[in-house]
Amino acid sequence: MxxxxxxxxxxxxxxxxxxxxxxxxxxxxxxxxxxxxxxxxxxxxxxxxxxxxxxxxxxxxxxxxxxxxxxxxxxxxxxxxxxxxxxxxxxxxxxxxxxxxxxxxxxxxxxxxxxxxxxxxxxxxxxxxxxxxxxxxxxxxxxxxxxxxxxxPKVTTYFTIDTFEYLYKGGRCSAIQGLVGSMLQIKPITKLVDGKITVYDKQRGRKKVISSLLQQVQRDVERIDTSRLFVVNSFAEEDAVHIKQEIHNRFNVGNVEVTNAGCVISSHCGKKALGISYIIE
CATH class of the missing domain: 3.40.50.10170 (Rossmann fold)
Incomplete structure (x- = not known):
């Protein structure tokens, strides 16, 4: 044992x-x-x-x-x-x-x-x-x-939020930033760098956000440890399953797991947040 x-x-x-x-x-x-x-x-x-x-x-x-x-x-x-x-x-x-x-x-x-x-x-x-x-x-x-x-240092994680409401309520952006972001449908994509959250990309609209996440996988696909890749979501399971299927179809990554975000992550990101995590070999 x-x-x-x-x-x-x-x-x-x-x-x-x-x-x-x-x-x-x-x-x-x-x-x-x-x-x-x-x-x-x-x-x-x-x-x-x-x-x-x-x-x-x-x-x-x-x-x-x-x-x-x-x-x-x-x-x-x-x-x-x-x-x-x-x-x-x-x-x-x-x-x-x-x-x-x-x-x-x-x-x-x-x-x-x-x-x-x-x-x-x-x-x-x-x-x-x-x-x-x-x-x-x-x-x-x-x-x-x-x-x-x-x-x-080989773990790569990208996260996107769908609403500025939680960032605003949590004091992470001003009312004006939240209003403008919501009106323009701007969705930030963040990346973990040295343990801190940094804004990596911004896209307008849900489809472009998902496309951007898939582009990150495509860029790294030759170096990804294919034994396990995660797609996490907070009340966005349909989009998470879609991303999983696209990864299977496009990149031949066999083991893709869809998981649900818990309370702590959801309290900072809000509904319809999406993320991907994988290891670079």
Whole structure:
């Protein structure tokens, strides 16, 4: 029996079925409405999140798991003799990694391996799935952690939003920017660079956005690790399935998984957000 226990956080946006199949445990982030905290995808799902936003007219705050949350999650497995491998949300976007590192200090050195994905959503998830593959192969936690750190800069993630409403409510753009963006149907496409979100492209209209995402795949297709590519969406499953099919048809990438964004990612991106994640070899 392998003595490595794999953990991630709720922003990985992997399905419950995938998490269960590969024995991956999640330490959830928090969604906070009017001072009340909800564990992402445990106490509240994305549908309930959007209903709450419509009801209250405000976006929730989000918060990282505390060091105590991590300690309580890790300790039972440490006590069983397992080593922990934790892969989490970019340290440039959240204190999640910092808090995991604080918890790791409470255990003997080397027992808890914390990996900063420098990514979000399925950019985290694709690393987690790679780690799960290595655990099945029988690699030790330290070996996997070393491989993960080498793989982090090879993960490529693009994200697009469909509405400026959530950026405006979240204070990430002004009312004028939101109004102009909405009127012109401008859709920003972002890319994770060194753990931070940067605007990579802007397109007018949904069809051009999807075309732009597919162009990114086409540009990298000769170097993509075809063992796994993710398309993530927040209430945009039809578009996500379309992108999956186009990737199959155009680029002969065999394993394309469609997943649904959880509450934390959706609270920042809004409905109809789309993203793609893959690894460059």
């Amino acid at each position: 392998n003595n490595v226990k794999l953990f991630t956080d709720s922003t990985c946006d992997l399905s419950r079925e995938m998490l269960a199949e590969h024995d991956i445990s999640v330490v959830p982030l928090y969604i906070i409405f009017n001072g009340l905290s909800y564990k992402d995808s445990i106490d509240m799902d994305t549908s309930e999140l959007y209903s709450k936003v419509e009801e209250l007219g405000v976006l929730p705050k989000t918060a990282a798991p505390t060091p105590a949350d991590f300690y309580e999650a890790f300790k039972p497995f440490i006590d069983e003799g397992k080593d922990i491998l934790y892969i989490g949300l970019s340290s440039q976007l959240s204190s999640t990694i910092q808090n995991a590192l604080l918890a790791a200090q409470e255990f003997p050195e080397g027992r808890v391996n914390v990996i900063d994905s420098l990514n979000l959503s399925t950019g985290v998830g694709i690393l987690v799935m790679k780690a799960a593959d290595m655990i099945r192969e029988g690699l030790a936690a330290g070996e996997i952690a070393e491989s993960m750190r080498e793989m982090v």
